[in-house]
Amino acid sequence: MKIYIDGKFHNKEDAKISVFDHGLLYGDGVFEGIRAYNGRVFRLREHIVRLFDSAKAIMLSIPLTMTEVEEVVLETCRQNNLSDAYIRLVVTRGIGDLGLNPIKCPKATIFCIATGITIYPDAVYEQGLKLITAATQRISQNSLSSAIKSLNYLNQILVRLEGNLAGADELIVLNHEGYVAECSADNIFVLRGNKLTTPPISAGALGGITRQTVMELAPQIGMLINETNLTRYDLWTADEIFLTGTAVEVVPVRELDGRVIGSGKIGPCTRKFIDAYRNLTRCSGTTIFN
Ligand code: PXG
Numbered sequence: 001m002k003i004y005i006d007g008k009f010h011n012k013e014d015a016k017i018s019v020f021d022h023g024l025l026y027g028d029g030v031f032e033g034i035r036a037y038n039g040r041v042f043r044l045r046e047h048i049v050r051l052f053d054s055a056k057a058i059m060l061s062i063p064l065t066m067t068e069v070e071e072v073v074l075e076t077c078r079q080n081n082l083s084d085a086y087i088r089l090v091v092t093r094g095i096g097d098l099g100l101n102p103i104k105c106p107k108a109t110i111f112c113i114a115t116g117i118t119i120y121p122d123a124v125y126e127q128g129l130k131l132i133t134a135a136t137q138r139i140s141q142n143s144l145s146s147a148i149k150s151l152n153y154l155n156q157i158l159v160r161l162e163g164n165l166a167g168a169d170e171l172i173v174l175n176h177e178g179y180v181a182e183c184s185a186d187n188i189f190v191l192r193g194n195k196l197t198t199p200p201i202s203a204g205a206l207g208g209i210t211r212q213t214v215m216e217l218a219p220q221i222g223m224l225i226n227e228t229n230l231t232r233y234d235l236w237t238a239d240e241i242f243l244t245g246t247a248v249e250v251v252p253v254r255e256l257d258g259r260v261i262g263s264g265k266i267g268p269c270t271r272k273f274i275d276a277y278r279n280l281t282r283c284s285g286t287t288i289f290n
Contacts, residue, residue, distance in 0.1 A: 002079040004072055004112040009079050021109055023092025026100050027152040029109075030054035033246050034087040035117065036077055040285030041087070043209050044070055050207065054148045055091060055108075062091055063108055070286070076112040077288045085114045086247065092151065120248060125274060128254030128266055129169035129243065131183070133232055134159040138173045138181040138204035146181065146204045159184040170243060172235065172256065175204040180230040186245035187211040190230055190238045191269050197234075200227040210244035210277070217276045223269065232257070240267035242274075249281070250274045 003015035010016075023029035032047045048066050055062050062069065069089070077085055089112045096105035136158045138146060144155075156173075163171045163184070170183045181204030182188055189198045189211075196218065201207050218225045235241060239262045241253035250273045252266040266274075 001113075001115070002076070004076045004079075004110075006110055009076075015111070015113075017092075017109060017111070018095045020095045020097065021092050022094065022096050022100070022102065022105055023090065023109065023151050025096075025098070026093075027150065027154075028058070028060075028100075028102060028105075029090060029092035029151040030058065030060065030149055031088065031090040031151060032149065034073060034089060035246050035281070036082065036085040036087065036114075036288060037281045037285065038283075039083040039288050041073060041077065041288060042281050042285040043213065044073060044286040046209050046212065047089070048073075050149060050209065051089065051091065054150060057145060057148045058150065059102070060091065060093060060108055062110070064110065069110070072110065072112050073114075074286065074288050076114045080114050082114050082116065083288065084117055086117045088113045088115075090151070117247075120251070124169075124248075124251060126266060128252035128261075128264075130167075131170050131172055131253055131256045132163065132166050132168040133257055134162050134171040134173050134184070136162060136173070138175045140176050141202065141204060147201055147207050149206060156184045170253075172232070173204070174232070178231065179203050180232070180235065181205050182208075183243055186243035186248060186251075188235075189214065189225070189242050189244065189273075190235060191240040191267065192234070192238050194223075195226065196223050196269065197226045197228045197230060199230055203229055208244055208246075210246055210249065213277065213280065214244050214250065214273055217273065217280065221269075221272045221276055235261075238262065240270050242270040244277075250277045 001012040002009040092109045093105045187208040236259045
């Protein structure tokens with residue numbers, strides 16, 4: 001495995017980051033999880049734009065242009081001869097002293113890892129996931145914007161730990177007002193009648209690339225998606241719920257907090273989105289090998 005760090009490729013054993021890197025010391029940095037299908041990186045530009053937006057929000061200057069960062073991602077796939085990949089792109093504040101002030105960190109660290117993907121079993125997509133609502137709330141927007149894909153994932157990890165204890169596949173995260181934000185690492189869509197809704201980013205969600213893609217696919221499926229605040233009641237009484245994320249794509253939910261969602265089986269609307277998303281990922285994206 002060849003891993004990119006600051007302009008060079010290293011073998012896995014030699015791919016090392018300083019213990020003085022503020023990404024490690026303080027979670028001071030941003031990242032992306034990206035996928036490649038059939039020799040093409042899916043929605044590469046969108047991921048890079050989100051990375052630069054996250055970096056701008058934390059006043060982290062990335063010492064490469066967007067096109068150069070895109071090339072880093074593509075070259076990492078090439079070096080590892082991967083046509084289908086899960087790609088982790090990380091930009092940290094870089095090396096500083098033990099104080100937390102970023103002013104002491106002269107240059108960002110950039111690294112990129114590309115691995116083969118672990119595909120979720122087919123049963124997950126047929127039977128759906130079992131969810132609970134987390135007791136841990138989303139951090140307030142006034143403290144840390146959920147739109148920033150930062151290296152501070154302790155909020156999401158505390159949520160996921162609750163899932164491990166309860167034997168749940170994923171968890172609903174509520175904001176401080178009690179509205180649904182998203183899941184620990186996925187966005188959420190809720191169907192009731194012919195209305196398909198997803199919480200707005202302002203409710204505490206990440207602006208997911210898969211979420212955005214699903215919203216763009218909706219018209220061809222004959223659906224329109226509204227961004228609306230949702231409560232747990234709205235979810236318990238939904239006809240269908242599905243989650244979206246780069247890793248999981250589009251996945252149905254069969255149960256939430258002990259309530260069976262809809263028929264308890266994958267619904268027709270969810271199935272259409274799963275198929276439409278799969279079709280799109282397999283026929284679009286930025287070519288890796290020219
Ligand atoms: N919300 C959060 C908090 C996320 O971290 C998503 C939504 C979905 O966004 P995309 O752009 O992927 O549609 C994410 C995705 C994993 C994993 O192992 C997933 C994410 C981050 C780290 C790990 O599944 N992010």
